[in-house]
Amino acid sequence: MAFPELTEQSESGGWDSLSSGVQQQLDQAQRDLREIDRMVEQSKGEVDKLAQRNATITMHLNSVQQKIETMAVSDVQTAYDAALDAQQRLVVMRSQLEKLQAERTLIERFITLLKQIQTTMAGGGPDSGSNGSSGSSFATAEMMIQSQEAERQRLSRQMHDGPAQTLSNFILQTEIAMKLFDVDQQRARDELSSLKAAASTAFGLVRDFIFDLRPMMLDDLGLAPTLKKYAEHFREKSSMEVSVQITGSERRLENYLEVMLFRAMQELLNNSALHSQANQIKVHLDMGADAIRLAVEDNGKGFDPDKVQMDDGLGIKLIRDRAEMLGGTFEVDSAIGQGARITLTLPADEAKS
Numbered sequence: 001m002a003f004p005e006l007t008e009q010s011e012s013g014g015w016d017s018l019s020s021g022v023q024q025q026l027d028q029a030q031r032d033l034r035e036i037d038r039m040v041e042q043s044k045g046e047v048d049k050l051a052q053r054n055a056t057i058t059m060h061l062n063s064v065q066q067k068i069e070t071m072a073v074s075d076v077q078t079a080y081d082a083a084l085d086a087q088q089r090l091v092v093m094r095s096q097l098e099k100l101q102a103e104r105t106l107i108e109r110f111i112t113l114l115k116q117i118q119t120t121m122a123g124g125g126p127d128s129g130s131n132g133s134s135g136s137s138f139a140t141a142e143m144m145i146q147s148q149e150a151e152r153q154r155l156s157r158q159m160h161d162g163p164a165q166t167l168s169n170f171i172l173q174t175e176i177a178m179k180l181f182d183v184d185q186q187r188a189r190d191e192l193s194s195l196k197a198a199a200s201t202a203f204g205l206v207r208d209f210i211f212d213l214r215p216m217m218l219d220d221l222g223l224a225p226t227l228k229k230y231a232e233h234f235r236e237k238s239s240m241e242v243s244v245q246i247t248g249s250e251r252r253l254e255n256y257l258e259v260m261l262f263r264a265m266q267e268l269l270n271n272s273a274l275h276s277q278a279n280q281i282k283v284h285l286d287m288g289a290d291a292i293r294l295a296v297e298d299n300g301k302g303f304d305p306d307k308v309q310m311d312d313g314l315g316i317k318l319i320r321d322r323a324e325m326l327g328g329t330f331e332v333d334s335a336i337g338q339g340a341r342i343t344l345t346l347p348a349d350e351a352k353s
Contacts, residue, residue: 019121026114029107036104043097050093054086077181080188084174091199098206112256120325208233215262223258224250227265227285238273241280248287254349260326261285261294264319264344268296271316276300276340291328292348297341305332319344 064071064079177195180188218226224246231242252258265283272278278300286293320330327347334340 019118022114022117022121026111026118029111029114033104033107033111036100036107040097040100040104043093043100047090047093047097050086050090054090057083057086073181073185076185077178080181080192081178084177084192087199088174091202095202095206112259116322208237218258218262219255222252223261224285224287226258226262227283230262230266231269231283234269234273240273240278242269242283243281244283244285246285246287248285249289250287253287253292257292257326257346257349260322261292261344261346264294265296267316267319268342272296272298272300272340276302278339288348290348291345293343293345295341295343297339299339302334302336302338302340304336305334 061079061083064076068076174195177188177191180191215226215230217229228244228246231244234240235242253261269281269283272281276298278298280299282295282297284293284295284297286295323330323344323346329343329345331343331345332340333343
């Protein structure tokens, strides 16, 4: 479904068309989510079965290795073929499960985004106020949709260039190892060692990919522990010094607040790494009784705040607009050559037990 172009000159008919398009997208996303849930459950069952089979074959392979000098080459090759097949099937199925789980997370985020758009539209329709207010709501809705599509494209490229490419290499290395068993068992073992190292690397890539999509600990433990963990993760990837300070009453917040604040930190850290030329970033989360304040400060080259208000990317604009929609504020404090400090403040809303 292609959304109609949103402009400040849109009339009631354009608004109705957009509303209908959003609802169609929401209905389709909810159907997709139900189908993904079914496939995830099936894949989990297959992974469990393959893991059990792989464990059994691994035990047999260990036994073969202890008697390898006295066994026929054909028996050794049969054992290794079975082990390679079991490992390859398990790796592929786990990769498929992780991909499905990542797709489910994306669909859940898309559903949340569409519901936010519906809420915005319900309070900012063509009959709700001035033309300026209507145009602002249209612009916000358009920006949310564009940002979501840009995120999908980015994730698609990461999947193609990372885990998908690595899995293709797995298949090639497995074929090489199988052929080498007939002529040079030592080289075959070396190839298997290389395959194991590649599998470990691929696992790390997939794990990082899932963490970037949505860390599970955000749902399990809440915002503060997740920010600390993500800072460690970011420090390892970027080699930048990232510190996190938590003040106030550390507690669980409503899910939408935790997700928004985590995404804000993620966006601001990435912006600092890409554009600021900084080597140090400080993150401060203050969990006050009435307000939650997230500040990200770097020691980079700084910028002109007035220019950034006009020219910054979709991610920063979404942070600012969502903060304002929730009754919060978004402040930029920077100057050329003096680093930058960006502060997001939102009304506190504790999770209901």
